[in-house]
Amino acid sequence: MLAAWGLSILTRGRRFAARGAIAAAALAGITIEYRGFPLAVDRYDGGPLPVYEWLRGVESPAAVVELPLGFPYDCEYTLRQAEHRQFLVNGHSSFSPRPYEELAALVKRRPIPDRIWSAMGLLGGSFVIYHSHETQEMGVIAYADEISRAIDSGGLEVVRNFPHGGGQDFVLVAAGSPWKERLTRGAPSSEAEVRALFDETLRGMRRRIARLAPPFGGIHLPAEDQVVSPGFWAFGWALDDSGIAKIEVSTELGPAGVAQLGGRWPGLEDAYPNYPDSQRGGFGFPIPALPPGPHELELVVVANDGGQKIFRRRIVIAGP
DSSP: OHHHHHHHHHHTTOOHHHHHHHHHHHHHHHHHHHHHSOOOOOOOOOSOOHHHHHHHTSOOSSEEEEESOSTTHHHHHHHHHHHHOOEESSOOOSOOOHHHHHHHHHHTSSSOOTTHHHHHHHTTEEEEEEETTTOOTTHHHHHHHHHHHHHHTTSEEEEEEEEETTEEEEEEEETTOTTHHHHHTTOSSOHHHHHHHHHHHHHHHHHHHHHHSOOEEEEEESOTTEEEOTTOEEEEEEEOTTOEEEEEEEETTEEEEEOEEEEOOTTHHHHOTTSTTGGGOEEEEEOOOOOSEEEEEEEEEEETTSOEEEEEEEEEEOOO
């Protein structure tokens, strides 16, 4: 509006040819600007997804919950709702009611708390569609862990699967749900086969994330080439999206034990709120008994998902 107002002021009282020239110059300027800074546009695959083709024929008991939940995932769920015409618990609009905001806040916690399932039920959710391959960043393992816990504890059952690109969509329902018969009617695979595929899918996800997102952190003290004595307390911090299982300590002379985990580290939780154990991401260990002279510490940080990271630090052991 301001640009149009400014253009109106520039052309006011001028001849027709002058007004046309000014308008053309303005359009040329806009064209040049947008060509220099093109907008990033995501491609949308408009083809129907198998899970939504199936869902369109389901006499739904209530609303569907789609995971992962939140922005930007809910945007596509809302767009694709036209493919199945079922009610959604999580969709995208310019306004989010408080119950949805509370639900979205729960899935951002690490680990995702068990009460997420009852919260979905209070919002009218009757069953879950889990797009296992869609989750991005650190949410991959968080969703996989919480869904696995719910299934292993008997709270959820995975009853159907559908191919989705290079991944799988899974349908989950509360154990003992009266709607299970509707959801499994005509299923081509048995529940045991679906569960086996679900477990293998999650194992593959964990292997992939372990390679792509290894542990990280560092040794704080001793500093590089610092002169220390045996028994000096070395310490640092380490995090991983799956949590740290252990830290093996060694030198060029061989193994030297494991570090103690669980130390508090100032500011770590604020910097990495989505990582488990960020409140207590510190570790420590005593410098082993080494002869005087230069040595190299090697720490192998092992994550719960099998990912590994090696920290190295040169030190000098003080002489007698």
